[in-house]
Amino acid sequence: MALLIGEKSVVSMHYKLMDEAGKVLDSSEGGEPLAYLHGAGNIVSGLEKALVGKSAGDSLTVKVAPAEGYGEVDPNGIKVIERAAFEGVDVVEAGMAFEAKAPDGTAQHIVVTKVEGDEVTIDLNHPLAGVTLNFDIQIVNVREATQEELDHGHTHEGGHAH
Ligand SMILES: [Zn+2]
Structure with a gap:
C-alpha cells in the first residue's frame, strides 16, 4: 500500500x-x-x-x-532610515536587495523601496x-x-x- x-x-x-x-x-x-x-x-x-x-x-x-x-505585509516592517546607514555601499537605489543578520541570528531580507535625498525606505517583509x-x-x-x-x-x- x-x-x-x-x-x-x-x-x-x-x-x-x-x-x-x-x-x-x-x-x-x-x-x-x-x-x-x-x-x-x-x-x-x-x-x-x-x-x-x-x-x-x-x-x-x-x-x-x-x-x-x-504572512501578511507588516507595516512595521517598512522603515525609513538614513542614507548613512549604508556604509560602504556606493549606490543605493530602489529595487536593491540585501541580506542582513537579524538580532536572533536569522537571515533578514531587506529591499530598498524608495530613495529620497538622504532618506532610504526599506522593506523587511518577506518578498x-x-x-x-x-x-x-x-x-x-x-x-x-x-x-x-x-x-x-x-x-x-x-x-x-x-
Ligand atoms: Zn541534518
Whole structure:
C-alpha cells in the first residue's frame, strides 16, 4: 500500500509556484524535486496541510492565503532610515536587495523601496508576504524519515550537508 503523507514523512515533489496573475515565482522544473520533512515546518503551513494524506503519484493544485503562506505585509516592517546607514555601499537605489543578520541570528531580507535625498525606505517583509500562493504539485516519492532526520528537523535529501 502506498505510504500516505503524515507526521514523519519525507516527501519529494515537483512544484510550480504562481501568484494570482499566473506569474511563475518559483519552480522545480528541470531540476531535482524538492524534498522536505513533513510536520517540521519546513514548508509553508498551508501547503503542508494540503499534502496530508496524499501519496506518491498524486497531483494537486493548492491555493494558500498569505496568513498560511509567508504572512501578511507588516507595516512595521517598512522603515525609513538614513542614507548613512549604508556604509560602504556606493549606490543605493530602489529595487536593491540585501541580506542582513537579524538580532536572533536569522537571515533578514531587506529591499530598498524608495530613495529620497538622504532618506532610504526599506522593506523587511518577506518578498512573498501578502501574496496568495498558487502551487501545482506532483508528488514523486513518500518515505518514512530516518531518526537522524527527525532529530535534525529536516531531510537529508537534496544535497543537504553537515
Ligand atoms: Zn541534518
